[in-house]
Amino acid sequence: MSKSGEETRTRILKACWTLLEQGPDAPARMSDIARxxxxxxxxxxxxxxxxxELLIATTxxxxxxSDIDERLATSRATTGGPARLDAYIEAWGNYIxxxxxxxxxxxxxxxxDEAARAAWADRMAAMRHGCDAAIQAIARDRRLRPGLDPVRATDLVWTLLSVRNWEHLVSDCGWTQDDYVSEIKRLARAAVVADTD
Amino acid sequence: MSKSGEETRTRILKACWTLLEQGPDAPARMSDIARxxxxxxxxxxxxxxxxxELLIATTxxxxxxSDIDERLATSRATTGGPARLDAYIEAWGNYIxxxxxxxxxxxxxxxxDEAARAAWADRMAAMRHGCDAAIQAIARDRRLRPGLDPVRATDLVWTLLSVRNWEHLVSDCGWTQDDYVSEIKRLARAAVVADTD
DNA sequence: ATTCACGCTTGACACGGTGTCAAGGTAACT
DNA sequence: AGTTACCTTGACACCGTGTCAAGCGTGAAT
Structure with missing residues (x-):
């Protein structure tokens, strides 16, 4: 692909991005994106x-x-289970x-569309790995809530951090982004970290 | 509408219901439902x-x-804030x-579709009222977590009880219905009820 | 200067799913 | 026998996605 070809490609990707950011009011059919x-x-x-495939390429x-890797690196570097959970929630929650x-x-x-399903499932699986890493760190610190299976703990945090929940709290309930992050942090701690704080 | 007309109508509604219960694998186009x-x-x-409108009528x-009113009546009759929250979660969670x-x-x-959006928003608003009633009961018992705004508490419980979260935990994570209900109960309590249990 | 290749445009078309329309059939009631 | 209510059949328009073929302009190679 020549230089001009590459340019057009990124112009399409940017157009797709900004159009989809407008929300569901702005239609994003192929013709809209092209225009x-x-x-x-x-x-x-x-x-x-x-x-x-255009949507996948856009993600x-x-x-x-957006340097997602850099954002997540911070949380990986954090030591101490509960703090690491906080850091991960902050990184992912602010990326949503x-x-x-x-x-x-x-x-x-x-x-x-099967391909779309697979692509999204893939992203969510990657996000789940982040949750799992935080849970493992908490388990190593022996701070996991007694009687709580680590897999189930990961399920819970994974669910709390879902894009749908962000939508629900921020778009539907009108929460600020900061409120969302801090409340989810608290909730996640209450869900999986042992009481003895 | 005569007797036969009414019969046909309910046959369509039942067909629509059972077809949609099959999940996303079974297509539910108008022609599928008719067949x-x-x-x-x-x-x-x-x-x-x-x-x-067919989908709305099906709901x-x-x-x-399913006697949803009867299910919810039990939770309304329950006295004591936290217990009432449990009862509501059980009623709605098992209806999902x-x-x-x-x-x-x-x-x-x-x-x-605007009409679909409005119809679903309406149902969710009704569900939210149930959450709000439970929160009010907890507030009356002075068991609301200190510093927690009642509206925000309702937002939290409302979000926890969303259909999407049920999907996520039961369909995606493979939880049983019972696990779902009991874990959400615990989580909701941790989210909004004061620690002094 | 001519040729060629590349990236793009224009305009047409097929397909699937929703919703509409017109005409006709059939059973029941009168 | 005639009317009415309910349903069928088959055709069609519309919209969005994806495909196809022909052509145009520009820049680079020869």
Missing amino acids: AAGVSRQAVYLHFPNRT RFIDEA PVIHGVGSALMAMAAT | AAGVSRQAVYLHFPNRT RFIDEA PVIHGVGSALMAMAAT
Whole structure:
């Protein structure tokens, strides 16, 4: 792909990103995305085989543009189980608003499209690994709530940190991002960390 | 509507219900529903103006068939804030699997269809009232976690009890229904009830 | 200067799913 | 026999996705 080809590709990705960030009010059909990128509808299909792959490519584009790895590195570096859980919630919880637009679109496609389902499941599995690492750290510190299976603890934190819950609290209930993060931290601690604080 | 007309209508509603209960594998297009009901596709449109209205009617049909009011009456009758919260979680949490099929379909439509969005929002608002009543009862007992705004407490319980969370824990994580109910009870208590147990 | 390849545009089309329309059939009631 | 209510059949429009073929402009190689 030549320089101009690469340029067009990123213009499409940016257009897709900004369009999906507008929320569900702004339609993001292939023609809308093409128009927003200042390109013909067919040009989009020259770069991406279908809508699902465009959305998946957009998530990768956002990942790179937002330095998700760096964000998560902080939480990995944190020592001490409960503190590490906090750090992970902060890192992921503050990333949700960034990928929320594409995430919603991808989840909507997942209902009918196998590739979209797989792509989103993959991302969520990666997120789950982060939860699991935090739970392991807590277990090593012997701070896991007595009688709580580590797998189940991971399930719980994973669920609390879901994009849907963020949507529910921030979009539907009108919470601020900061309120969301701090309340989820508290809730996650209450869910999996032993009482003796 | 004559007797035979009413019969056909309920046959369509039952077909829609059972088809949606199969999950996302079984497609539930208008033609599928018609076939399952042993009726022509157009007959469906003679009873329901569009797919959204059919889904909404199906939720009402399920409500009546499942005596949701009776289920919730038990929780309303329970005295003592925390116990009432438990009872509500049990009532609603055990109702989720029943309406889950239609609920999913309706949520999927909500992405594009205003009427579907409104209908689902309405149901969720009703569910929220139940959460709020439990929180009020807890507040009356002076068992609300110190410093916790009652509205925010309702937001939290409402979020915990979302259909999406049920899906996540039961379908994705493989929890049993009983595990789901008891763990959510514990989590809700940890979220909003004062520690002094 | 001509040729060639590349990236893009234009305009057409197929397909699947929703919703609409018109005409006709059938059983029951009168 | 005639009317009415309910249903069927088959056609069609619309919208969004994805495909196809032909053509255009530009820059680089020869």
